[in-house]
Amino acid sequence: MLQRPQRGDPFWIWMLHWWDVMSWTITGLLAVITVVGDTPGTAKYGSLALLTLLGTCYGVVRRRPGNPVRGAYSYLALLVLILGGLAYLREGFGVLYTLTLPQFVIFANSLRSAIVYSGLGAVAITVGGSLREGWNTDVLTTNTISSLAVYAVSILIAVLTPRALGLRDERAQLRAELKSTQLSLAEAHRLQGAAEERERLAREIHDTLAQGFASIVALAEAARSGLETDTEKSAQQLRSIEQTARENLAEARVLVGSAPQSGVAPGSAARTLRRTLDRFAEDTGFTVTADLPDIECDQQTRIALLRCTQESLANIRKHAAASAVDVVLAQQAFGIELEIIDDGRGFVVEESQGFGLNGMRKRLAELGGELTVTSSVGDGTRVLAMIPTNGQV
Structure with missing residues (x-):
């Protein structure tokens, strides 16, 4: 009918x-x-x-x-x-x-x-x-x-x-x-967006809270072992624990949306990296050499440079068994380069499946940049992060 x-x-x-x-x-x-x-x-x-x-x-x-x-x-x-x-x-x-x-x-x-x-x-x-x-x-x-x-x-x-x-x-x-x-496409976009957001949060947690807690654990172990022999150093380590905990709290507030989105205080890239390296040298006793000219970059680039530095230093502390670290920040014609070299025991790059390296690569890729890791067993590690500027990719 x-x-x-x-x-x-x-x-x-x-x-x-x-x-x-x-x-x-x-x-x-x-x-x-x-x-x-x-x-x-x-x-x-x-x-x-x-x-x-x-x-x-x-x-x-x-x-x-x-x-x-x-x-x-x-x-x-x-x-x-x-x-x-x-x-x-x-x-x-x-x-x-x-x-x-x-x-x-x-x-x-x-x-x-x-x-x-x-x-x-x-x-x-x-x-x-x-x-x-x-x-x-x-x-x-x-x-x-x-x-x-x-x-x-x-x-x-x-x-x-x-x-x-x-x-x-x-x-x-x-x-x-x-x-x-259309409904399937909308659902696929929703799922993709949710997956990308989960991945972003996982990367932020790894690069901020997880690294901070790892640092707190290492500092607490060192402070406890030196309580009877070197109280002054233990006190300094306790202060570092307090500072790291405060920074983790600030990062946690960012992740739950109750603080400015970046979680990184305004300032130049050189000063931001210098503070991070000084804390690292103070906490670990490593020899840190840094060439950090005051270069111009936007907030996203500065955050990416900081996260790459934090991840690299965390890997050096946990895995490298190094004693010295060299850091070079440079403004090139094609963009900004950050080079971090340690004298540790190195590793086989192709066999590395760590979340940290993949997270750095994805973070840089979002800005059109790339990460190059060069290492071999017994020869230390070189991490090179490149971020293009002025629209160059």
């Missing part, structure tokens, strides 16, 4: 819909004219009864919750009989056959059924009109020709409608697939 057309349906479907609406509008007007006109009693009340029966059955079958196919064909059979009866009772009411042509498509579930029932409607109005006018060859011939012309239109409607319905269904399927794709 043809449903109410939706936005985007073919023109033919909309035309059938409005044709059907128009047919009931005209049918209503004919009923009003019949009521107020001077139609003879039998024709008047008979035609009103048939029109009322037709409208009632139409409304019932369109909303019938039972078997829609059987109800539709029952309605079509009734429609054929009512058309014949109206053509017999009233002159000019045969036009209702033309008006009701869409109904033979609306209520039929196949092309064959639509053509057969529409043909029966043509026969009904031909017979009804001929009986009303007096049955003779001339009247029958005239009515037959007129009915056949309208029947030809009904066949055209029945043939074209399935094609329009197929196009409508195809468009509806495409719209459904497009909507499904």
Whole structure:
């Protein structure tokens, strides 16, 4: 059964819909004219009864919750009989056959059924009109020709409608697939965004809180072992623990959104790195040599340089067994370079799966930069971070 057309349906479907609406509008007007006109009693009340029966059955079958196919064909059979009866009772009411042509498509579930029932409607109005006018060859011939012309239109409607319905269904399927794709894409973007945010938070926690706690543990162990032999150094280490804990607290507030986003105080890159290196030398006793010119860079670049330095120093403290560290910050034509070299035991770079190195690479990649790690067992390690400036990549 043809449903109410939706936005985007073919023109033919909309035309059938409005044709059907128009047919009931005209049918209503004919009923009003019949009521107020001077139609003879039998024709008047008979035609009103048939029109009322037709409208009632139409409304019932369109909303019938039972078997829609059987109800539709029952309605079509009734429609054929009512058309014949109206053509017999009233002159000019045969036009209702033309008006009701869409109904033979609306209520039929196949092309064959639509053509057969529409043909029966043509026969009904031909017979009804001929009986009303007096049955003779001339009247029958005239009515037959007129009915056949309208029947030809009904066949055209029945043939074209399935094609329009197929196009409508195809468009509806495409719209459904497009909507499904859009929903899937939106979900994929949401999941990707959530994954990227988790990765960013994991990197920030590793580069700030985790490194800070590792430093606190190392300092606490050193302070405890020197409490009886070197109280002054232990006191200094306790102060470092306090300072590191305060910094971790500040970083934690940043991560939960209650402090400025960067978590790094404003200042030049050289001064920021110098403070970090001084703390490292004080806490570890390593010899730290630094060449840190005061270069110009934005806040994101300065944070990236600081995080790379913190991660490199943490790796040197935990893994390198080094005694000296050299740090060089340089402004090159293509960007900013940060080089960190230790004299430790080195490692095989290809075998390293550490989160820290991967985190540095991703952090630099977000700024268009790159990380180069050079090392071999027994020869120390060289970490080179490059960040392009002035839009260079």
